Amino acid sequence: MTEIRHLGHAGFVVGHAGLRILIDPWFHPAFLDAWFPYPDNRALLPEVVEDRYDFLYVSHTHEDHFDERLLGRLSRDVTVLVPRFRSHGLRKRLNRLGFGRQVLLGHRETYRLGPDTTATMLLDTSHKEDSGLLLDLGGYRFLDLNDCNTPMSELPDGIDLLAAQYSGAMWYPNAYDYPPEAMAAKTAAVRADLLDTLVRKVKLTGARAYLPSAGPACFLDPELDRFNDRAATIFPHWEDVAGAFADACPDTEVLRAAPGDLVDSPSEPGSWATDPAGYLAAYRERRRDEWEGYHRGQVPAVDAAEVAAHFARLQRLNRSLLADYRRDLRLETDGTVCALPLGELALRVELEDEPVDPAYTIKVPARALRAVLDGRAGWEEALLSMRLTLHRDPDVFDLTLLSLLRYGHQPAQTRQLVRERTAAAGQLVERDGLRFQRYCPHAGEDLGHAAIADGVIECPRHHWKWDARTGRCLSGGSLPLLVEHLSLEGPVG
Numbered sequence: 436m437t438e439i440r441h442l443g444h445a446g447f448v449v450g451h452a453g454l455r456i457l458i459d460p461w462f463h464p465a466f467l468d469a470w471f472p473y474p475d476n477r478a479l480l481p482e483v484v485e486d487r488y489d490f491l492y493v494s495h496t497h498e499d500h501f502d503e504r505l506l507g508r509l510s511r512d513v514t515v516l517v518p519r520f521r522s523h524g525l526r527k528r529l530n531r532l533g534f535g536r537q538v539l540l541g542h543r544e545t546y547r548l549g550p551d552t553t554a555t556m557l558l559d560t561s562h563k564e565d566s567g568l569l570l571d572l573g574g575y576r577f578l579d580l581n582d583c584n585t586p587m588s589e590l591p592d593g594i595d596l597l598a599a600q601y602s603g604a605m606w607y608p609n610a611y612d613y614p615p616e617a618m619a620a621k622t623a624a625v626r627a628d629l630l631d632t633l634v635r636k637v638k639l640t641g642a643r644a645y646l647p648s649a650g651p652a653c654f655l656d657p658e659l660d661r662f663n664d665r666a667a668t669i670f671p672h673w674e675d676v677a678g679a680f681a682d683a684c685p686d687t688e689v690l691r692a693a694p695g696d697l698v699d700s701p702s703e704p705g706s707w708a709t710d711p712a713g714y715l716a717a718y719r720e721r722r723r724d725e726w727e728g729y730h731r732g733q734v735p736a737v738d739a740a741e742v743a744a745h746f747a748r749l750q751r752l753n754r755s756l757l758a759d760y761r762r763d764l765r766l767e768t769d770g771t772v773c774a775l776p777l778g779e780l781a782l783r784v785e786l787e788d789e790p791v792d793p794a795y796t797i798k799v800p801a802r803a804l805r806a807v808l809d810g811r812a813g814w815e816e817a818l819l820s821m822r823l824t825l826h827r828d829p830d831v832f833d834l835t836l837l838s839l840l841r842y843g844h845q846p847a848q849t850r851q852l853v854r855e856r857t858a859a860a861g862q863l864v865e866r867d868g869l870r871f872q873r874y875c876p877h878a879g880e881d882l883g884h885a886a887i888a889d890g891v892i893e894c895p896r897h898h899w900k901w902d903a904r905t906g907r908c909l910s911g912g913s914l915p916l917l918v919e920h921l922s923l924e925g926p927v928g
């Protein structure tokens with residue numbers, strides 16, 4: 436017998452032929468006590484802790500998947516299915532928690548869990564470290580993609596149940612200081628892209644049923660309440676997108692499961708679906724002690740020298756990423772402004788008398804900055820907390836800077852990014868009278884699946900767009916695409 440129970444967010448307990456598999460259980464606040472599971476799933480915590488499992492799978496190190504407090508309470512008598520990432524961060528953290536029995540699985544590697552049960556690992560093969568898992572349960576194929584973007588060309592098909600994200604899990608655009616009109620337009624564009632990506636995943640996998648999962652979370656700290664606005668953010672409710680999804684995927688059954696539900700017999704949605712404001716007010720009170728934790732205690736002062744030393748170390752660790760890079764970052768924290776010349780060039784050039792004209796300004800509360808400087812959080816966690824505010828001018832995504840912040844402490848990831856940039860131009864694909872680089876310069880998506888229309892090439896993953904004539908990046912980022920016209924035979928961009 437096969438049983439899949441939803442634990443809320445991206446969490447599941449899968450039972451099949453006597454085996455029990457625990458997936459991404461998340462119960463405690465994440466990212467500087469900013470994110471909480473939505474709807475509240477805490478009632479399930481005691482039984483999840485008490486239960487025994489044969490296998491545990493944690494898809495990646497984001498705290499809404501890697502819940503250290505919960506993992507610390509589980510029996511270690513379990514085999515962990517661990518994605519074989521380039522960096523060893525996830526493996527080491529599991530080791531530190533005492534999970535010594537680990538099966539490392541690379542991209543598309545399959546492991547037999549039982550006589551008729553297998554698990555196949557699917558990685559985000561770019562510099563990002565995230566994973567999904569395909570479980571074959573006696574012929575029933577459950578694909579848990581949570582928030583992982585495996586290249587579209589490598590998604591499995593014949594899927595009975597797909598669990599994947601439909602809502603955002605990113606600080607862009609809502610943590611930026613855009614004026615209301617620009618914010619509304621950017622939010623709408625991201626939401627449309629998220630739905631488009633989901634629809635593609637459903638179609639490519641042939642999913643018979645889809646379970647909305649891996650978000651949105653909610654923000655119980657009153658300081659962050661504006662991010663619970665499901666209409667104005669990239670964190671919609673399923674009900675906000677259900678109609679458009681049904682139009683695009685009319686043959687796919689949607690299983691709207693609440694925490695604790697067996698996915699094939701979901702309960703009626705509770706007050707969380709109909710009364711979010713009242714629901715959140717009560718939830719906020721129940722967890723007051725937890726979200727107040729972020730504000731508790733004095734914050735030791737942050738001085739500019741400490742910030743400069745932090746960034747000097749990041750730069751030393753990421754020399755290959757920063758070769759020929761030269762940008763200024765402005766960091767504003769309660770009362771202190773730090774102008775940080777970044778890049779390998781900045782290390783070589785005397786900048787002291789130069790005016791600073793930063794492309795990016797980040798306003799970071801001293802409390803969050805202290806957590807980063809003390810190593811209790813990375814910049815990725817701080818950004819995801821939505822406690823920071825960003826400004827950029829020009830309004831162009833800087834992949835190098837954001838990668839330095841997000842992955843700089845794990846240089847295996849930034850080295851991979853450099854390799855991707857070099858390799859991206861190496862392989863070409865031919866379509867629609869064009870020959871262009873096969874792998875996206877952003878994060879390596881296979882552009883064999885790109886949309887090409889009206890002279891624009893669009894990546895199916897994060898929807899960067901390029902001029903098909905010149906290869907110039909039109910939106911998303913700033914990196915060009917190598918494009919040749921087959922009739923002309925020669926690079927035009």
Ligand code: FES
Pocket residue numbers: 875876877878879880894895896897898899911
């Ligand atoms: S992989 Fe991100 S836009 Fe292509």
